[in-house]
Amino acid sequence: MKKYTYTEKKDTRSGFGAGLHEAGKKNENVVALCADLVGSLKMDAFIKDFPERFTQVGIAEANMIGIAAGMTIGGKIPFTGTFANFSTGRVYDQIRQSVAYSNKNVKICASHAGLTLGEDGATHQILEDIGLMKMLPGMVVINPCDYNQTKAATLAIAEYEGPVYLRFGRPVIPVFTDPDQKFEIGKAWMVNEGTDVTIIATGHMVWKAIEAGEKLAELGIDAEIINIHTIKPLDDEAILKSVKKTGCVVTCEEHNKFGGLGESVARLLTTELPTPQEFVATNDTFGESGTPDQLMAKYGLDAVNIVEAVQKVIGRKK
Amino acid sequence: MKHTIKELEDIASQIRRDIVRMVHGCQSGHPGGSLGCADFFTALYFEVLNHKKEFTMDGVGEDLFFLSNGHISPVWYSTLAHAGYFDKSELATFRKLDSRLQGHPTTHEHLPGIRIASGSLGQGMSVAIGAALTKRLNGDNSYVFTLHGDGELQEGQNWEAAMFAPFHEMDRLICSVDYNGQQIDGPTKKVLSLDSLQAKFEAFGWHVINTDGNDMQSIVEGLHYAKTLTGKGKPILNLMSTQMGAGVDYMMGSHKWHGTAPNDEQLATALAQLPETLGDY
Numbered sequence: 001m002k003k004y005t006y007t008e009k010k011d012t013r014s015g016f017g018a019g020l021h022e023a024g025k026k027n028e029n030v031v032a033l034c035a036d037l038v039g040s041l042k043m044d045a046f047i048k049d050f051p052e053r054f055t056q057v058g059i060a061e062a063n064m065i066g067i068a069a070g071m072t073i074g075g076k077i078p079f080t081g082t083f084a085n086f087s088t089g090r091v092y093d094q095i096r097q098s099v100a101y102s103n104k105n106v107k108i109c110a111s112h113a114g115l116t117l118g119e120d121g122a123t124h125q126i127l128e129d130i131g132l133m134k135m136l137p138g139m140v141v142i143n144p145c146d147y148n149q150t151k152a153a154t155l156a157i158a159e160y161e162g163p164v165y166l167r168f169g170r171p172v173i174p175v176f177t178d179p180d181q182k183f184e185i186g187k188a189w190m191v192n193e194g195t196d197v198t199i200i201a202t203g204h205m206v207w208k209a210i211e212a213g214e215k216l217a218e219l220g221i222d223a224e225i226i227n228i229h230t231i232k233p234l235d236d237e238a239i240l241k242s243v244k245k246t247g248c249v250v251t252c253e254e255h256n257k258f259g260g261l262g263e264s265v266a267r268l269l270t271t272e273l274p275t276p277q278e279f280v281a282t283n284d285t286f287g288e289s290g291t292p293d294q295l296m297a298k299y300g301l302d303a304v305n306i307v308e309a310v311q312k313v314i315g316r317k318k
Numbered sequence: 319m320k321h322t323i324k325e326l327e328d329i330a331s332q333i334r335r336d337i338v339r340m341v342h343g344c345q346s347g348h349p350g351g352s353l354g355c356a357d358f359f360t361a362l363y364f365e366v367l368n369h370k371k372e373f374t375m376d377g378v379g380e381d382l383f384f385l386s387n388g389h390i391s392p393v394w395y396s397t398l399a400h401a402g403y404f405d406k407s408e409l410a411t412f413r414k415l416d417s418r419l420q421g422h423p424t425t426h427e428h429l430p431g432i433r434i435a436s437g438s439l440g441q442g443m444s445v446a447i448g449a450a451l452t453k454r455l456n457g458d459n460s461y462v463f464t465l466h467g468d469g470e471l472q473e474g475q476n477w478e479a480a481m482f483a484p485f486h487e488m489d490r491l492i493c494s495v496d497y498n499g500q501q502i503d504g505p506t507k508k509v510l511s512l513d514s515l516q517a518k519f520e521a522f523g524w525h526v527i528n529t530d531g532n533d534m535q536s537i538v539e540g541l542h543y544a545k546t547l548t549g550k551g552k553p554i555l556n557l558m559s560t561q562m563g564a565g566v567d568y569m570m571g572s573h574k575w576h577g578t579a580p581n582d583e584q585l586a587t588a589l590a591q592l593p594e595t596l597g598d599y
Contacts, residue, residue, distance in 0.1 A: 031455070061480035063444045070384075070448020073433050074456055078448075093438050094475070098445055102425045129428065141477045251597050 001217040002192045004210050006174035012204075013111040013168050015147035017042025018152025020079055020109075024050050027077065030158055033068055035061045040170075041081035041111050046142035065091045068106045069098035075214050077158060078106050082111035084167055085126035088133060099163050100136040107157050108133075109166045114254035115299055116171040116204055116283070116292040125295075126285035131259020133165040138303075139230040140185060143167040143253075143261075145206035147175045149229060152183035160185055167203065169254075171292045174207050181307045186223045186230045188238035193223035196248045197244040197310050202261050205280070205301065212306035221310060231261050236268055243269060248276045248313040252306055254296075257281035276316035278309040320365055323534050329400060329593035330534065334452020335592045336396035336409055336599060344413040344587045345509035345535035347421065351467065354498050354560040358531050359397040362463060364555050366541040373403055381460045382449050384434060387467035387496065388422040390576070395419050398431040406599040418566060422526060440473025443493060447483055464493045468575040469501030472510050477522075483595035484523030487551035492544045494533045494556040496531065500573035515557055524555045529564070531558035566591055 016065040024030045024046050031053045032046050042153045047054045057064040060080055068078035069113045080087065087094070087110035099106045110129065117125045134141045142161065144150040150168050157164045177189075190214055191206065201209035213223045222295070225241050228235065243249055248267070251262035282299050296302055321329075333356045341347040363369070368381045387392050392412065399406040404418075411417035418427040422437030434445050442464050450462040456506025466476070483491055495515060502572075503509050516526050525547055529540030537558065544554045562576065566588040580588060 052455065057482060058478075060478035060482065061446075062475040063482055066441050066444020066475065066479070067448035067482070068452065069434060070450075071444035071452045073449045074452035075379060075388070076452045076455065094441060094444075097435050097438045098441050104434075105354070315347075 001213050001223070004176045006176045008175050009172040010147035010175050011170055011172050012144060012147060012150040013040070014042050015017060015144070015150030016109055016111065016154050016166070016168050018046060019151040021045040023048065023155050023158035024053065027158060029075055029077050030077045030079065031055070031071060032079045032081065033057055033064050035059055035064050035083050035086065038088065040083070041109070043081055061086045061091045062094050065094040066098050066173055069102060069104045072104040072106060079109050080106065081109050081111070083124060084110035084129045084220050085124055088129040088165070089126060092132060096136060100139050103138060104163060105161055107164045107166060111168055112170045113167045114169060114204065115287045115295040115301065116169050116254065117219055118292045118295065119172065119289050121289040122286035127256040127282050128230055128259060129167060129285065130253070130255050130261065132158040134211045139164060139232065140164040140230065141167070142185065142230050143203040144229045145203055145227055146173060146177050146181045148177045148181060149183065152181050153229065153318050156185055169204055171204070173204055176207065176210070186233045186235055188235035189227040189229065191227050192223065192224035192307050194222040194246070196222045196246060197224065197314055198246045199225045199252065199306065199310065200228050200239065200249060200261070200265055201225065201252040202231060202248070204254050208301070208303045209252050209306055211303035215303060215307050216310055221314065223310065228261060231264055234268060236272070239265060239268060243273055243275050247317050250280060250306060250309045250313055252280040254301055255281055256284060278313040280305050280309050323516055323538070326364060326534050326538065329364055330356045331593050332596040333360060333393060333396045333400065333434050335589060335594055337392040338411040338566065338580060338585060338588045338592070339487060340392045340396070340543055341579045343410060345579045346413055347392055347579060348389040348577045349392070349580070350389065350500070350536045350562040351390040351496060351498070351571060353566055353569060354562045355390055355393050355465065355479065355496050355565045356565065357534050357537055358465065358494060358558060361537045361541055362536060363397050363401045365538050366545070367463065368460065371402060375433060377433065378456065379458060379460060382433065383463045383466050384442045384449070385423060385436055386450050387439060387465065387470050388436030390422050391421065392418070394423060400596060403431040404429065407567065409599040411465070426450060438471050439470040440475040443476055443479035444492070446491060447479055447488060448460055450488050453490070461490045466497065466511055468495055468497045468515070469506050469509070471495065471512060471515065479523045480519065480524070483553040488553045489548050489551050491553040492541070492556065494552065494558050496560050497557055497561040498560045500562045500576065500592070502573065502576050504573055519555045523552060525550065525552040526555045529556055529558045531560035532564045543581070
């Protein structure tokens with residue numbers, strides 16, 4: 001198992017804030033909008049340096065999405081910012097018609113996704129957003145795994161022409177990816193090469209997959225770990241190549257197993273290479289109040305759950 | 319004036335013919351609101367809107383128009399064809415398979431003249447605000463026009479947008495309301511009363527003007543006047559009284575022709591009332 005270390009912990013939303021600021025410096029057409037959550041979205045640096053390119057829309061997310069769609073007409077590249085719940089479910093039809101169907105170059109940037117939002121509870125902890133967004137034709141869906149990857153992804157989507165959903169979170173987690181990485185939309189990152197099982201993880205679950213990989217190594221299981229940061233378009237080639245070698249797969253996501261990354265992988269495998277698969281994900285449930293760590297444990301999203309899933313799926317191999 | 323009122327009325331008559339023929343041709347679509355707004359579309363595209371001949375999505379240096387109540391697509395398609403955006407023969411494909419003239423307007427099939435999809439109601443004002451913000455950032459002093467149904471204003475997103483535009487002093491935004499008092503399930507007064515739209519928009523900080531949307535003189539003057547109101551920091555709302563079905567006697571003033579196609583006999587009756595002025599498609 002390749003050794004991953006970290007010297008600091010940061011929130012992925014701060015990676016977004018840093019990326020947005022840098023994208024703003026690189027391209028004067030980058031504009032930002034926020035629905036009364038500037039601090040939570042870490043947009044302060046962008047606003048300080050480019051006040052005329054920032055629009056505060058107030059608590060009116062539907063209007064924000066519509067305005068963002070309109071701003072593309074004339075060449076702007078709008079980044080909208082609010083919590084993941086208010087970025088997707090609340091404005092689904094606005095995104096569907098004014099952004100996705102109209103093919104507008106809007107970047108829907110969503111913080112506080114998943115259980116790790118913590119104490120605010122289920123009203124704010126969306127676990128369905130990946131499913132909602134990946135079903136929209138033409139929508140790119142990205143869920144980066146740490147500060148550096150989120151920053152790199154933010155810069156990459158500024159250069160990509162078309163609608164994008166970028167999902168990130170609130171908790172501080174290890175920063176373990178390369179600060180100078182080149183983010184390629186739709187290209188998986190090989191975290192660790194192995195032969196016994198393929199662990200496919202996205203977002204906050206990638207670090208947990210690394211922790212699980214270390215425990216599995218102690219148990220004599222050689223896990224291949226792949227980071228799928230782009231859930232759509234899915235890197236079919238990387239997944240198939242790995243699964244051909246290992247013969248079984250565990251998918252890990254901080255999302256409902258209905259409609260998430262795991263289902264995308266299952267759809268691919270069932271048509272191309274039927275393979276035993278286990279899901280580490282929430283199971284058709286809402287969240288609740290608690291600390292992020294408590295919630296991840298209660299809902300089965302820890303390294304130990306990945307280890308158990310791996311042991312189970314290896315037992316299902318023919 | 320680029321045209322006389324009589325010339326504009328002749329264009330509107332042809333557009334009305336196109337509308338009933340298009341809706342009849344596919345036996346679906348929305349003739350009532352389309353007919354009611356034929357004068358508005360004529361005034362806008364042939365007299366008021368500063369638009370370029372070649373369509374570009376970005377529309378830099380020209381006025382933009384967004385149709386929020388996308389179901390009255392027949393009137394827009396006919397207007398765009400006669401304004402030169404595409405050949406009028408394409409009107410025959412309305413609502414048919416593989417057509418660029420979808421039931422509701424869309425950019426998806428790349429029809430020139432359309433910059434956003436609409437159909438699901440209540441989204442157009444926000445989009446227009448966004449386009450106007452970009453024009454402001456780009457130093458482009460062109461105007462952004464919209465049209466909304468009155469029933470459509472029951473959608474909450476409109477009021478988010480209505481609050482935003484005056485706060486940001488968007489005085490190059492000119493929104494018109496097709497104030498015909500009808501919606502699918504009946505008169506707006508019975509379905510969900512809009513009460514005083516004038517008082518509502520004024521309370522939100524808009525400059526409200528009133529026009530007769532089926533009187534060419536009134537609508538042309540109203541839209542020209544709306545442009546002169548720029549510089550006062552207020553978006554402009556054109557409260558435009560119309561008759562649903564205007565120009566076809568048996569369709570007028572009733573919600574029953576909101577989304578119903580005429581049969582052969584009804585088509586003949588309608589066409590007899592609408593002189594062919596520019597040649598049928």
